[in-house]
Amino acid sequence: MERLIVKDSCVGCAFCMLSCRFDAIEVVGKAEIDHEKCTLCRRCLLYCPISALVIE
């Protein structure tokens, strides 16, 4: 099954959290995904300035 993965390169800027419409991301130093809430809509992927998010 596909999942949203946060790479180690994440700096914690929270742009992904600010962009997610499903409240599926929390950030304190690094992004953490709530896979129950994530719909895999891919919006956060576009907002990450350093491309630290991938769906695998």
Next chain:
Amino acid sequence: MKVGIIGAGLGGLLSGAYLSEKGFDVEIFEKLPFAGGRFTSINYRGYEVSTGALHMIPHGRRGPLGKLLREIGCRVEIVDSKPEGEIFWDGEREPLSRKCFPWKDYAKFNMELILTKLKLRSKNLENFGEKLDRKTYFFMKSFLGWSFSIFPEHMNFKKVVPVYHNLAKYRGPGIPVGGCRAVTDGLVEVIQSNDGCVFLRKEVKALKPGKNPELVFNGDSRKFDIILSDIGHRLTGKLIGEDAVNHPPESRGVKYTISLDEPFVGHTGVLFVLGKSIAGMNEVTNADENLGRKHMLQIHQPLREGSREEILQGLREIKEILKGCSYEIIAVQSYRGDWPVNRIMAGMDIGNRTKYDNIYVVGDGAKGDDIEVDGVAIGVKRVVEEIV
């Protein structure tokens, strides 16, 4: 003349707006789905959460950025902070004034200023601070943490001199009505009104130097007469396929955005917090209430490593300071590496030029000698005046 700009951050947009006003053919390419980089905001739960900056322009409307915006014809209203600052020390708040610190420390500062100007020495600020009263030292530390996101050992006295003179000349900060987004959105409008283009979601994948340097994207490429890069020397080198040797370090930090039922700062200036990991805070909703559904407090803390432990320490301090207030933490945003507070630490800049005479670096990876976005404006001005 065709100018291609990598990145629609403040540096790229300022340069693009200036050059488009002068009749240059400007195209800006931005990887993200919005323009503004670290100087705009995203509306989140009713708050204009900034993408980087604390919605503050270091020298307000009189400084280098305020001036450059007027010159470009970008209309942004900037509210000058009043009071400029206050300090929070030992549980007490007092307005920032000469009376806050012992006169002996002013004498030491002036002495150091003279010795530095005579080039007799330039002390590291941590060493200089050791001789000061504790309160004065902690103010210096908070000022550096708030203004540059660095620690005293990161800067030499020599680099304080221009900042000190600019503060005396232009004074303290200001808040743009509409927040930092009003500035960058205003610049996009100027560019578009001059038939320039800002392309979003168009990442530059490679840069090929030459008589007509070429930008390569996914699937296509374009040639220009001049390239300006808003992504710093290191990443620009990477696009060319070169390693940036001896690249100075970046500055790191974390910003907390907090919603409050009642104001905490209560004015439009900076509240410097002394003797803690967090350096200071502001409440920009006092300048423009549309920036938040309720009051919006922003707290900044410089980071050494950028570790979670440092951030948890900041959160503990915030809990203690806001004890008894009704508040909620809206966002915790940390910055380091290729997405830092500053691509090059204040005072270590290596200029706007690259080894190619038609490729320049603008933005906070190539600032002039001033604080943050006012330093960005000085760097941009240097480049565009050379090109025009």
